[in-house]
Amino acid sequence: MSAWTQVMETLVRQRRPALVGYAYLLTGSRSEAEDLVQEAIVRTFARGRAKTSVREAEAYVKRAIANEAVNRARHGLVVRENQAKLAEPSSHPGHDARVNARADLEAALDTLSPRERAVTVLKYVDDLTISSIAAVLKLNDGTVKRYLANAAVKLREQLGDDAVNIPERPTVPVTLTESRI
Amino acid sequence: MDVSMQLRDLASAVGDDFALNAPDDASKLVGRARRGRMVWTTGVGTAVVGSAATLAFGGPALATVLTTGPELAPASSTSILTSESATSTPSEDALASVSPTESAEPGENHESTGTPGAGVIDLSGGASGSDDDNGTSDESGDRDRDQDQLRTEDRDQLQEQEQEQEHAQEQEQEQELEHAQEQEQEQEQEQLRVEDPELDD
Numbered sequence: 307m308s309a310w311t312q313v314m315e316t317l318v319r320q321r322r323p324a325l326v327g328y329a330y331l332l333t334g335s336r337s338e339a340e341d342l343v344q345e346a347i348v349r350t351f352a353r354g355r356a357k358t359s360v361r362e363a364e365a366y367v368k369r370a371i372a373n374e375a376v377n378r379a380r381h382g383l384v385v386r387e388n389q390a391k392l393a394e395p396s397s398h399p400g401h402d403a404r405v406n407a408r409a410d411l412e413a414a415l416d417t418l419s420p421r422e423r424a425v426t427v428l429k430y431v432d433d434l435t436i437s438s439i440a441a442v443l444k445l446n447d448g449t450v451k452r453y454l455a456n457a458a459v460k461l462r463e464q465l466g467d468d469a470v471n472i473p474e475r476p477t478v479p480v481t482l483t484e485s486r487i
Numbered sequence: 488m489d490v491s492m493q494l495r496d497l498a499s500a501v502g503d504d505f506a507l508n509a510p511d512d513a514s515k516l517v518g519r520a521r522r523g524r525m526v527w528t529t530g531v532g533t534a535v536v537g538s539a540a541t542l543a544f545g546g547p548a549l550a551t552v553l554t555t556g557p558e559l560a561p562a563s564s565t566s567i568l569t570s571e572s573a574t575s576t577p578s579e580d581a582l583a584s585v586s587p588t589e590s591a592e593p594g595e596n597h598e599s600t601g602t603p604g605a606g607v608i609d610l611s612g613g614a615s616g617s618d619d620d621n622g623t624s625d626e627s628g629d630r631d632r633d634q635d636q637l638r639t640e641d642r643d644q645l646q647e648q649e650q651e652q653e654h655a656q657e658q659e660q661e662q663e664l665e666h667a668q669e670q671e672q673e674q675e676q677e678q679l680r681v682e683d684p685e686l687d688d
């Protein structure tokens with residue numbers, strides 16, 4: 307068995323659930339997330355881009371998932387499941403609160419555009435920098451900042467002001483001079 | 488709880504839910520990746536080999552055709568192509584240079600096309616002209632002048648040959664006409680003799 311097949315099998319067996327959860331954040335659809343992960347893994351290893359370690363391969367597959375999710379959503383290929391995100395009755399204390407919070411978060415994510423959603427996930431889940439996000443999604447840094455700001459505003463509207471910490475914009479001192487008019 | 492923790496909790500919840508019913512199709516996915524890898528490798532390998540072959544074999548031929556093409560195609564040289572000496576055309580040169588044995592080195596390529604004739608001289612001149620980038624400008628200028636002289640001499644020779652051929656054809660036609668007229672005159676005299684036997688007396 308070659309090295310890349312071992313890495314791929316290990317990735318599929320150990321990290322596939324985490325990748326499906328990651329893809330779910332980007333797509334909002336469970337079936338779409340599973341299909342996306344499967345295609346991303348196969349494509350990554352089929353094109354000779356396989357890495358020697360599982361961690362590198364997972365990072366590469368994550369990038370492929372993010373890009374493919376944006377492309378599919380922008381081209382209207384994602385069919386939303388429109389699941390009724392209703393809270394299920396449970397006897398466990400605190401369960402209702404968690405389910406409600408999860409439903410609110412999914413509803414808030416649904417208000418974002420595909421790129422705003424991808425930028426948000428890459429920023430808050432992967433902890434990538436602005437330049438790294440721009441490199442992954444092939445965007446300019448300024449575009450990434452704009453998407454992040456727009457997404458933060460929408461999320462704050464849905465989840466409250468405490469949910470998203472928007473960094474304050476640096477103030478630039480402006481000196482006014484008298485006009486000659 | 489901030490959005491970062493909420494997103495991670497959501498992802499882990501979905502992942503855990505998926506893990507409960509995760510299909511054991513790792514070997515199946517590996518098989519798909521292996522097939523795709525073969526197709527991808529074949530496609531990329533073919534493209535790489537094709538482009539390399541184009542650069543290696545098609546490049547000199549293309550350069551030769553491009554450098555010598557305008558000089559072989561003038562309106563006055565149509566008779567050159569129809570003559571026996573002009574057996575080498577740009578397309579033939581391109582085909583010859585595509586063969587791996589002849590075009591492994593540019594020098595061999597130029598020598599392989601070297602049969603005596605006007606077209607061949609033109610082609611070799613254009614090919615060597617493309618190699619002048621490595622030499623000095625004086626040498627390249629001398630080569631160009633020599634090649635121009637050769638080309639003009641070849642053209643003059645061909646024109647002289649054509650004129651000689653035309654002259655010979657005209658002479659043959661005149662001789663045939665004279666011979667035909669003599670035969671007609673003899674036939675007329677014979678007919679007259681048959682009609683008037685007294686003329687023989």
